[in-house]
Amino acid sequence: MLRSMITASNTMNELQKQMNNISHNLANLDTAGYKAKNTSFSELVRQQIEQVNEKNNEVAQSRKTPPGIRLGVGAVMTEKLTHSQGSVKETGRKLDIALTSPYQYFQVDVDGEVQYTRDGTFELTPAAGNANQLQLATKDGHPVLDENGNAIRFDRRYQNFQVDKNGTITVSSGQGGASLRFNLGIVRAVKPQALIEEGSNLFSVDDNLRATALINLTGAGRQDISMKQGFLEASNVDVSKEMTDLIASQRSYQMNSRAVTMGDQMMGLINSVR
Template sequence: MNRTMLTATNTLSQLQKKMDIISNNMSNIDTTGFKRKETYFNDLLAQEFKNQGRDDKEKGRLTPIGIRIGTGAKISQSRMVLSQGSLKTTDRNLDLALKKSDQFFKIRGDQNTIQYTRDGAFYLSPADASGTAMALVNGNGQAVLDESDRPIVINGDISNLSFTENGQLRASTENGGVQTFELGIISVKKPQFFEQKGTNLYALPERLNTLEVTEDDVFTRLDTGLRGNISMQQGVLENSNVELSKEMTDLMNVQRSYQFQARTITMADQMAGLVNGIR
């Protein structure tokens, strides 16, 4: 396989990954609180051939001296975009929307891990067989956590639920009692370290220490004195921040680039056939 084919093949595989990301964005346009991803490309290593013996003869040249031959392009970063989605009113007590784009709810994930989401469509589920205690869960039945990373469990017969703007849950019971819980919420500083875990959940990489960053570098826990930074609204949900027109435009551009690279392979194959046919 000649250099032209190798360069085109390298780029094709990366363009396919970008198309997959765009397709995932478009398929989640109606997913509550979904955050789209954007990809960025960088050139792979290039070789430079000196075709001029004296550099002083190239004075005033604006391009690099010599002939540069690249080896294609690759995706250098796939980053989650934290722009705020529009809000829709549901008038449902357990629907919550975070009004600051960098804030996430804490959820109990698989294998007792902590995961994060912007999806504030919550429900009540029995916490024990007796049915006297109700747990606050997401749409998949996973527990919503408080600021101390404990599941939120309400005891007694609930008569009313209300949430304050700074993330406090107040549960009134039939016997006149009131129970309060502080929802676990974080503020993300470096979303590029978040990994998608499916079902609209995100988590930190398992080997975060190998990236030479800590949890405190990636996000800030909004607890104790920082709860005043939380901005939340009850009875509304956040739509995804996916713009269909932009995603369609990006998809068409990637498809054209893909077609160009595929055509490059075809032309290289034809030229190789002509060379091999010379007698």
């Protein structure tokens, strides 16, 4: 009874984590560039308790089932980020940029650390230390970086903002005026499992893994970049799948909760024996 209660309570804890994850996915249904996390379960270590000691060798050799009871200690949940491409929605806003190829990320500066995002909802904000310049930033105010790791800044007189499919930004001061070009800093994750969630739709990579986990798309590699100006990538959350998983996890939680209750009732009966 104690074993059954321990097994059920351990599994309930993991099921609660799954329901929390599903809730997080559904809450970010409308978050641009959000990548859903899928969950799966595997059995924890099992122990076999020997209860049968066959005296007859012939019977022992012909036995089809193990001579004992196999008891586990519950299930463990694992999470995996899904990098499938989300649908692309037109906004008509020039500062909205959607990456249309999976595993590619914008580079942004977060308090001096380079982090990565798929959210292309950008703004033009005053550059730090120079009121006459503007810089390209995320909606949270983090500077967007170019291919050399520098913030993208330009004078306020440049108003026209264009981005081509390979991530080259062209800003100009008007018809026939001077123009400037910047290459957006884009990386491709060749080892996506190395990405660490930092919240606010941002990811980081351990410095020891950065060189092998990411490829900075520069030079000829920029031909692999694919993006659209005036569009945003929607989240890749599958609502029907999330709701189905939620119902299944709730029923599993209910079943394990019932197992704990039954174990408690059986212990109560034993304790009441005179």
